[in-house]
Amino acid sequence: MLLREVEYAKPASLAxxxxxxAANEGARALAGGQTLxxxxxxxxxxxxxLVDLNGLDELRGIELAPDGTLTIGAMTTYTTLLxxxxxxxxxxxxxxxxxxxxxxxRNRGTIGGNLCSNDPTNHLPPLMAAIGAELTITGAxxxxxxxxxxxxxxxxxxxxxxxxxxxxxxxxAGRRDGFAAVTLGVDGTCIVNAAASANGGLRIAVGCVDAVxxxxxxxxxxxxRAAVRAAKLDPPxxxxxxxxxxxxxxxxxxxxxxxxxxxx
Ligand SMILES: Cc1cc2nc3c(=O)[nH]c(=O)nc-3n(C[C@H](O)[C@H](O)[C@H](O)COP(=O)(O)OP(=O)(O)OC[C@H]3O[C@@H](n4cnc5c(N)ncnc54)[C@H](O)[C@@H]3O)c2cc1C
Numbered sequence: 001m002l003l004r005e006v007e008y009a010k011p012a013s014l015a016x017x018x019x020x021x022a023a024n025e026g027a028r029a030l031a032g033g034q035t036l037x038x039x040x041x042x043x044x045x046x047x048x049x050l051v052d053l054n055g056l057d058e059l060r061g062i063e064l065a066p067d068g069t070l071t072i073g074a075m076t077t078y079t080t081l082l083x084x085x086x087x088x089x090x091x092x093x094x095x096x097x098x099x100x101x102x103x104x105x106r107n108r109g110t111i112g113g114n115l116c117s118n119d120p121t122n123h124l125p126p127l128m129a130a131i132g133a134e135l136t137i138t139g140a141x142x143x144x145x146x147x148x149x150x151x152x153x154x155x156x157x158x159x160x161x162x163x164x165x166x167x168x169x170x171x172x173a174g175r176r177d178g179f180a181a182v183t184l185g186v187d188g189t190c191i192v193n194a195a196a197s198a199n200g201g202l203r204i205a206v207g208c209v210d211a212v213x214x215x216x217x218x219x220x221x222x223x224x225r226a227a228v229r230a231a232k233l234d235p236p237x238x239x240x241x242x243x244x245x246x247x248x249x250x251x252x253x254x255x256x257x258x259x260x261x262x263x264x
Contacts, residue, residue, distance in 0.1 A: 068173025
């Protein structure tokens with residue numbers, strides 16, 4: 001289907017992008033366009049103005065601090081992440097980005113767009129929740145930083161307001177992580193996914209079973225299934241999987257991700 005007519009702007013600075021968003025309630029940020037353009041074609045979203053972030057170098061790049069902390073610009077693509085020498089400090093990032101869709105989507109899709117769309121089947125929301133990422137949101141009144149666990153508010157809803165932008169993602173040092181998913185086909189959408197981090201305690205975030213990633217903690221991989229069961233998941237049923245099957249996969253995949261994390 002063709003797009004409805006829409007205004008387009010390509011700001012040259014973050015300040016200009018924020019001004020455009022603030023001046024027009026119908027304005028939406030355009031990152032890789034891999035979700036937004038599709039939902040516009042389906043008429044599920046109908047912005048009046050697209051504010052293209054692709055000219056903003058200040059939203060790109062990956063920095064590795066001496067203590068192992070990674071700071072990633074929101075407009076960094078999956079391909080950049082999985083090729084980056086700096087991002088190898090937290091190897092799970094590249095491993096999971098390499099599993100997202102196909103090469104075209106990975107070349108255009110951005111970490112910021114993935115998190116801001118908060119599609120419950122996306123790979124990165126549970127990963128960010130498990131590894132304790134912090135997300136920096138910028139608006140006219142300045143910056144605020146939100147832990148990943150508080151960033152996701154509902155299906156397609158996050159802590160980013162219409163006149164704000166997610167600008168960067170900060171990821172603490174750590175290598176003991178895991179990720180497991182059952183997908184539709186090899187590179188397909190996740191039916192259920194789970195990310196785990198064993199840097200300190202053992203934290204697991206399960207995706208596709210609720211509107212936002214469900215975070216559980218366990219003392220060892222042996223306890224993970226019980227921890228997921230205690231979360232009393234009530235996943236959706238659809239043509240791909242029943243609620244019961246998703247609940248079963250949640251336990252299996254959470255344990256698998258946890259074992260991968262502790263064995264790293
Ligand atoms: C065929 C196909 C298969 C896919 N399969 C998967 C998959 O298996 N797993 C997966 O995780 N994803 C998958 N995706 C989605 C893909 O990863 C998208 O790239 C991602 O969801 C959105 O990122 P984007 O950069 O394209 O953002 P866009 O589509 O440009 O934007 C998405 C939303 O986020 C907002 N936004 C973007 N950046 C910012 C920002 N910095 N600040 C505030 N708001 C912002 C936009 O306004 C929009 O509402 C798939 C996409 C396609 C087309």
